[in-house]
Amino acid sequence: MLYVASEYFLWFLTYSVAGWIWEVILFAFTDKKFINRGFLFGPFCPIYGAGGILMWLTLNWTSNIFILFFLGGLIACTMEFIISYVMEKLFHARWWDYSRNRFNIQGRVCLLGFTAFACFTVLVVKWIQPGMIWVTEQIPRDVIIGLGIGLGALFALDFTLTICRLCKVHQKLARRIQEGKASPVLRGIGRILPLHKVVMDEDGFPRDPSIVVKFPQKEETETKEPAAK
DSSP: OHHHHHHHHHHHHHHHHHHHHHHHHHHHHHHSSOOOOOSSSSSOOHHHHHHHHHHHHHHTTOOOHHHHHHHHHHHHHHHHHHHHHHHHHHHSEESOOOTTSSSEETTTEEHHHHHHHHHHHHHIIIIIHHHHHHHHHTSOHHHHHHHHHHHHHHHHHHHHHHHHHHHHHHHHHHHHHHTTOOOHHHHHHHHHSTTEEEOBOTTSSBSOTTOEEEOOOOOOOOOOOOOOO
């Protein structure tokens, strides 16, 4: 049982790192700069890890490319939509926004993403995952278990520190806005996007413009004029 769990976790990490590399390269070309696209501190995009494992578990029963393409895109976009919604509700933040892409749904998924994930599914089920299974079978069981436990501990630590940091940054930023102590940069962004504030670093400057935090609009209390005597 421990060996199987270690195998799956190592596959999960492999897809997560590969997804992180893909995202970094893609945004390096589009934005002409390095952006850590991962949710965690380390070079991981867990959504790719979960997606790769999910595609293999749910679609390894077929080798038909057209079925893999359609169902893979559908499952991936469903998962992406749900994760985007849940993360926004938990952290009031979006790690991706497809609003500028054509044929998008609430900026959470889009046709281009569907196509990319569909192609990814075909590659995973037909070639990548079978290759990774063969590789792990060549490695001694004790080594697989040791790697799974060691890397699992590091991943859990990274995840915990990330959650703590997000909660701390969000609370601090919200307090600075409410107290009127926000930096000129933050106030300027607030005038342009009244409901969306970019996450700031310790000096009040944007840490990563791709991560946007949403704050509910403060309700204005109406002041009643005293009745004339």
